[in-house]
Amino acid sequence: MVVVTGRLTAKRPHPIAQLLWRRAALGVATLLVVATIVFLATEVLPGNAAYAILGHTASRARVIALEHQLHLNRGIFDQYWIWLTGLLSGRLGDSLANGMPVWGQVEPRLVNSAFLVLVSGAIGTVLGVGLGALAALRKDSFFDHASSVVFLGVAALPTFVVAIALIILLSTLVFHLLPAVSMISPGTYAWSQPRLMVLPVTTLVLIIVPYMQRMTRAAMVEALESDYVEMARLKGLSERRVVLVHALPNAVGPTIQVIGLVFLYLAGGIVVVETVFDFPGIGQGLVNAVADRDLPVIQIIVLILAAFYVVINILTDVIALLATPRRRIAR
Amino acid sequence: MGEMPTPLAIPLRGIAANPVGFAKAVPGSASTVLEVRGFEVRLGEHGVAIVTDVSFDVAAGEVLGLVGESGSGKTTIALGLLGHSRRGLAIAAGEVRLNGVDLLSIPARQLRNLRGARVAYVPQDPSAALNPALRIGIQLREALSSHQIEARAIEARLADILGEARLEANVLRRYPHQLSGGQQQRVALAMAFSCRPSLIVLDEPTTGLDVTTQRHVLDSVRSLCCLYDVAAVYVSHDLAVVDGLATTVAVMYAGQLIELGPTAEVFSRPGHPYTRSLLDAVPSPERAHVLQGIPGQPPPPGRRPQGCSFSTRCPWVIERCRMEAPTTQSVGNQQVRCHRASELRGSMERKMLVPTVRPVTSKASLLSVEALDAFYGDSQVLFGVDLTVDTDRCLAVVGESGSGKTTLARCIAGLHSNWKGKLRFDGQELARSARQRPSVALRRIQYIFQNPYTSLNPRHTVEQIVSQQLRQFFEIKAHERAERTRAALESVSLNERYLDLFPDELSGGERQRVAIARALVVEPEMLICDEVTSALDVSVQAVIIEMLRSLQQERHLTMIFITHNLALVRSIGQDIIVLRDGRVVDRGPSEAVLDHSDEAYTRQLMADVPRVEL
Secondary structure, three states: OHHHHHHHHHOOOOHHHHHHHHHHHHHHHHHHHHHHHHHHHHHHOOOOHHHHHHOOOOOHHHHHHHHHHOOOOOOHHHHHHHHHHHHHOOOOOEOOOOOOEHHHHHHHHHHHHHHHHHHHHHHHHHHHHHHHHHHHHOOOOHHHHHHHHHHHHHHOOOHHHHHHHHHHHHOOOOOOOOOOOOOOOOOOOHHHOHHHHHHHHHHHHHHHHHHHHHHHHHHHHHHHOOHHHHHHHHOOOOHHHHHHHHHHHHHHHHHHHHHHHHHHHHHHHHHHHHHHHOOOOHHHHHHHHHHHOOHHHHHHHHHHHHHHHHHHHHHHHHHHHHOOHHHHOOO | OOOOOOOOOOOOOOHHHOHHHHHHOOOOOOOEEEEEEEEEEEEOOOOOEEEEEEEEEEEOOOEEEEEOOOOOOHHHHHHHOOOOOOOOEEEEEEEEEEOOEEOOOOOHHHHHHHEOOOEEEEOOOHHHHOOOOOOHHHHHHHHHHOOOOOHHHHHHHHHHHHHHOOOOHHHHHOOHHHOOHHHHHHHHHHHHHOOOOOEEEEEOOOOOOOHHHHHHHHHHHHHHHHHHOOEEEEEEOOHHHHHOOOOEEEEEEOOEEEEEEEHHHHHHOOOOHHHHHHHHHOOOOOOOOOOOOOOOOOOOOOOOOOOOOOOOOOOOOOHHHHHOOOOOEEEOOEEEOOOOHHHHOOOOOOOOOOOOOOOOOOOOEEEEEEEEEEEEOOEEEEEEEEEEEEOOOEEEEEOOOOOOHHHHHHHHHOOOOOEEEEEEEOOEEOOOOHHHOOHHHHHHEEEEOOOOOOOOOOOOOHHHHHHHHHHHHOOOOHHHHHHHHHHHHHHOOOOHHHOOOOHHHOOHHHHHHHHHHHHHOOOOOEEEEEOOOOOOOHHHHHHHHHHHHHHHHHHOOEEEEEEOOHHHHHHHOOEEEEEEOOEEEEEEEHHHHHHHOOOHHHHHHHHHOOOOOO
């Protein structure tokens, strides 16, 4: 690794290598700060974790014993140090709620949520980008105006309203096609029960598609009305080539940024969706952990979400840079 | 359609150097490639007319110069020659016959096959017209491959065309942003000529290039047109550019062709008052004269008068002009759309006034620059520049793009702070950047930017733009501020109506005048003008230059006038320095330097200036 960077800096660092390095370093720093903030935030929450676990009827002796076990009797810096070194060495500790190892509890939820985010994100991206490009190609047509109105309407709805509306429409009051809750049986992963995935995925897709559609349309319209597209037409290129080779690559940069933002949004959106549908993901896990004052679980889930943000940001920046030669290659 | 001009066959001027091109264009043997008849473009299918009743012919080997101010419809016609109209516009009537085929009535697929192959387009701004996401090689190859040229032939053709356009083979692997403006335009030329079209449409291809690059591009255009015996339509607002290139010139005004004829004859004996006015606006590199701008603006589409559309600005207007729209009439070899054409042709000579320059009163220098080195990051752009600007004088700074002239101006104004050396203004040393300079020093040096389309805040009214300066530098009451704002606008001939307008409601010339008023309102002693007319039409440029000169004389301003056009120096500069690659290579009083410099580079720059030869 050292050899490689040495050779790169000897000439001039490649813009992408440079960006990756800088962002990775910043990302690690960000995660450390987040870890600290999470620790402090959970620390200053009112109340006493030992009481919360044992209940208010617990005897004083039992509380003290538990405090001792959880290092709650130590100073705040000691606690922080113990927690941080544990985190870095992979010892995540046990849940306060049930005494089971934290990772064992979080891991299946993480897999379920990742699956939910990926499937919704993928479907949403394809639909959003496709519909956006289509609207741009048929700018000012009936389709363009109609889709604008519909998508703006949907975009104005909060996530939980969409979720509840879908439940009312598809599983309770109007039709009874799908289960209203998505309780994946313990021990199995989400993909083994696709029927249960339909409503949460649909909700998330409905939430992100309008946004993607608007942004893709704007990027594509800008590219299609540019001088270089006019020039491509005047060169006698086929319309297909004009759109795919000349307009599209220039719309990719801005679109990638939107896709990144949408995935970031999904990481937050799952908290609501998983709660509404009772879907066993980390969003629901987080809500439950907060209710249970299960500090180690809260901390690890928040850190996972933060890491996801950092990684997605780096990825979108790199892809956007790859798609924009003007920024990638110096004069 | 009885008065349609007959195809004009005139020996090529400018191209005459090439015997091949010449031979093919001798009278009688020229074959008509392009015939335009009754061409009309409207805003929407039945909306306001943008361009009406345009007819002309172009023969193989012939270059037609299509000239007019911005908004006259030049680009609309240029695009129409490829059967294309911009969004919102519609080709409403007429024929554009290319080798007998009417491009306006053939199916889209057939039109697409002709575009690029039989008729090619060279855009105005190649930096916007080349796709930023694709390498040059892809963009050049697709022009060939989409027109059924075999893969084997493509590479050979590419090599040929690069050589002809004087481009290195390594441009193929580059992206547009890695090329200079001149290279980009050569790529656009190479692309246009690559399929060996029979008609090529060039839409102001040298606007935005400095004179030297412009000359090289024009040379390429000329030799390529000769080599392939193509018919060319060259659109420009600059008569001087057209003069060296075009056999025939067509002058546009308010969407109509108002004069058409052999270039030599049109320029020496113009038949239309508008053509005369355009010629008077062109600065001459040879002799100083007062540039005659054309007062007023062309009427916009939809508000064109009932009579002759030029009647509102014409010095030779008579009652009939206002009542009755003139039709085209033949006068000699010229087609002129003017009631008085036969009477006026050749008799509109106006006396060229020589600008009066106040004799030098003081020889005190207001600004001195000593050993100025300037840097952008690691690269040095100015090397030991020394100069002084005397009080009350106008120093012209001349050089190609990249010579460092704008950097020099920015250093003096404190807009660029990465420099070493000494700047002294009125005896006081100037701090490196404007932020470190006292308010009074900022007020005394004012800067006018090149592009009035970006230098005015689009969300401020003209009044706010100008009076904001007063707030910045003077503590005066509101009514006095309003008064001074009005006075400053008046000094650039803008009346009170303009106070509440926003920049996008103004023409380019009006914007630049607002920018000048913004500088003048704080009573500066030094005015730095950075290519202030390069984004403007020649006719507007004349107005601005004359305005600046009289303001400089009246107000005893010291001025630094940056330009790449030596002809302008003749009209406004009293002293001159010539910059090349960041070094001063020539200096002196402008007459002496322009007329008999010993410096080869200065003489080369002089030779590069396009001029109207009469």
